[in-house]
Amino acid sequence: MIEETATVVAATPDHIWVEARARSACSSCGTQDSCATSSVSKLFGMRRQQLRLPNQFSSSVGEQVIIGVEDQVMVTASLAAYILPVVLMLGAAIIADVQGMSDKQQAGIALLGLLLGLLGAGMLTSNRRMNRYFQPQLLRKITPHSLPLSLKGRGEQDFITGDTP
Incomplete structure (x- = not known):
């Protein structure tokens, strides 16, 4: 499961709208200071998705939640x-070549095949039934961690009672 942290930006009893920042791979790369791709990525900034x-x-609004997508969904x-x-x-x-078309015609047919493939991919992923398949799932809320009562360490004083170990 691929997980991402998101912030609740609107809420009703039935639905929430969450916003997650889309990060580029450049944000975690060690050579981003000397890379032209990183410069272009910084120019366009981070996209926000709701x-x-x-x-x-x-x-409720302002809470942090974890959303996730199954690995198989990402592969599909x-x-x-x-x-x-x-x-x-x-x-x-290949079909255009087998038919004996000229190079320009083959390039045009290949471009048409590419456009049909993009259209088919769009139709496949926007299908109402498939839309539910591609929909991320709300996994859990992020709860703030409470501080421990005793902050004792080696040779340190207990902050609660004032005792030393």
């Missing part, structure tokens, strides 16, 4: 977004 989810934990979405258009483009180009 999602509507069922309010199963009675969350990746295949639809990347593999389907490329396969249709290559298939269209």
Whole structure:
């Protein structure tokens, strides 16, 4: 399961709207100071995404929650977004070549195959039934951690009672 922290920005008894920041891979890379891709990423900034989810934990505005997507959902979405258009483009180009078309015609047919693949991927992922499949799940609330009563360490004084170990 792929998990992400999100903030509740609106809430009703039935649904919450959460906002998660989309981070680029450049934010965790060690060479981001000397990389042109990192500079472009900083130029466009961070995108904010808002999602509507069922309010199963009675969350309220301002709370932090964990949302998640199953690994298989990510694989399916990746295949639809990347593999389907490329396969249709290559298939269209091969068919155009077998038919004996000119290079310009083959390029045009390949482009048409790519566009049909992108359209097909969009239709597949926007289908109402599949929309529920791709929908992230609300996993849990993030609760603030309470401080321990005793902050004793080696040779330190107990802050609660004033005793030494």
